[in-house]
Amino acid sequence: MIEIDLRLAYPAFSLEVQQALPAQGITAFFGPSGCGKTTLLRAIAGLARAQGRVSLGAESWQDDAHGVFIPPHRRSLGYVIQEAALFPHLDVQRNLDFGLKRTRPVERRIPLDQVIELLGIAHLMQRRTTTLSGGERQRVAIARALATSPRLLLMDEPMAALDAPRKREVLPYLERLHRELSLPILYVSHAIDEVARLADHLLVMEAGRVRAAGSLTDVMSRLDLPPSLGDDAGVVLDGIVAERDPQWQLARLDVPDAECHFWARDHAHPVGQRVRLRVLARDVSITCAPQTGTSIGNQLPGQVEAIAGDELHPALALVRVRVGRAAVIARVTRRSVHALQLAPGMPVWAQVKTVALME
Numbered sequence: 345m346i347e348i349d350l351r352l353a354y355p356a357f358s359l360e361v362q363q364a365l366p367a368q369g370i371t372a373f374f375g376p377s378g379c380g381k382t383t384l385l386r387a388i389a390g391l392a393r394a395q396g397r398v399s400l401g402a403e404s405w406q407d408d409a410h411g412v413f414i415p416p417h418r419r420s421l422g423y424v425i426q427e428a429a430l431f432p433h434l435d436v437q438r439n440l441d442f443g444l445k446r447t448r449p450v451e452r453r454i455p456l457d458q459v460i461e462l463l464g465i466a467h468l469m470q471r472r473t474t475t476l477s478g479g480e481r482q483r484v485a486i487a488r489a490l491a492t493s494p495r496l497l498l499m500d501e502p503m504a505a506l507d508a509p510r511k512r513e514v515l516p517y518l519e520r521l522h523r524e525l526s527l528p529i530l531y532v533s534h535a536i537d538e539v540a541r542l543a544d545h546l547l548v549m550e551a552g553r554v555r556a557a558g559s560l561t562d563v564m565s566r567l568d569l570p571p572s573l574g575d576d577a578g579v580v581l582d583g584i585v586a587e588r589d590p591q592w593q594l595a596r597l598d599v600p601d602a603e604c605h606f607w608a609r610d611h612a613h614p615v616g617q618r619v620r621l622r623v624l625a626r627d628v629s630i631t632c633a634p635q636t637g638t639s640i641g642n643q644l645p646g647q648v649e650a651i652a653g654d655e656l657h658p659a660l661a662l663v664r665v666r667v668g669r670a671a672v673i674a675r676v677t678r679r680s681v682h683a684l685q686l687a688p689g690m691p692v693w694a695q696v697k698t699v700a701l702m703e
């Protein structure tokens with residue numbers, strides 16, 4: 345576990361976070377601008393001086409009550425920021441060597457060759473960093489952070505400075521890191537699509553405090569959080585490509601947790617591949633019986649679990665429908681809630697117009 349108990353006060357902002365985070369997978373820090381995501385990350389690294397405790401497993405990095413404060417450069421962490429500060433006068437190889445030299449041979453757990461391969465930068469090794477594209481620079485910056493064999497990787501909006509095509513270039517590398525290195529990553533982002541694609545766990549912040557924390561799927565299905573997501577409110581489901589229909593260019597995606605499947609546009613993923621689906625609340629409607637004569641192909645039997653007002657507009661409500669062990673959220677009008685007499689426990693059908701494959 346990564347145990348955090350930190351307090352810090354600036355003149356117009358205070359941070360107070362007491363949280364245990366899993367020491368595996370990607371945990372995204374998410375929340376509006378100014379809520380304290382970067383400050384929390386910097387405090388964990390020891391770069392911002394908060395009061396309290398930070399530990400990673402049995403390693404204590406900070407414990408003010410016992411006079412412990414390991415300086416940032418002696419914490420086993422990698423730190424990647426939006427605009428990588430690579431050495432401009434050195435080539436990529438020497439930039440990586442710099443990270444490597446900081447690490448004693450006994451502490452080198454991640455071989456540099458593996459890092460270079462993982463990030464697909466072998467062909468760039470002799471290039472000066474000033475000649476790299478934005479996406480390449482970020483891949484080198486991540487490689488340099490990994491060259492020190494950290495036990496924790498901190499990433500602060502690592503893709504915020506990249507345009508959409510560069511993001512699409514870098515994202516698969518982040519996914520590979522995630523899959524192939526058992527290295528916990530704390531990932532600051534205010535882009536929900538990035539979070540929905542990458543994160544396993546989610547820490548939602550508001551005004552320096554934790555508003556919600558837990559697995560991505562659980563936190564995304566809470567009704568008290570979507571208001572901050574506005575139109576992007578919706579759940580994330582884990583699925584697997586079960587069948588491809590060449591005639592209609594559709595793929596059948598099985599979602600074991602929901603004991604159901606969806607038909608979605610075929611993106612040429614092979615049968616058997618795991619995929620992540622995003623089901624937006626605005627694409628889900630509710631009926632009391634299965635429908636025929638509708639263009640909507642995805643109808644899921646479920647049970648109303650909770651209903652809440654939607655801060656997006658007073659006419660709207662959010663309804664969480666339990667489907668097996670999973671849930672979807674529907675955005676409907678309050679008039680529909682009234683007309684259908686929706687209430688917790690009621691069996692309903694969730695009609696899902698579209699599901700987006702996160703890729």
Ligand SMILES: Nc1ncnc2c1ncn2[C@@H]1O[C@H](COP(=O)(O)OP(=O)(O)OP(=O)(O)O)[C@@H](O)[C@H]1O
Nearest residue numbers: 354355356357376377378379380381382383384534
């Ligand atoms: N060194 C500092 N001195 C005073 N105030 C600071 C300092 N660093 C950050 N703050 C303030 O703390 C608050 C939280 O800032 P922080 O950068 O952590 O937010 P954030 O959630 O990462 O925002 P963004 O998504 O815009 O990057 C802001 O109001 C910011 O102005």
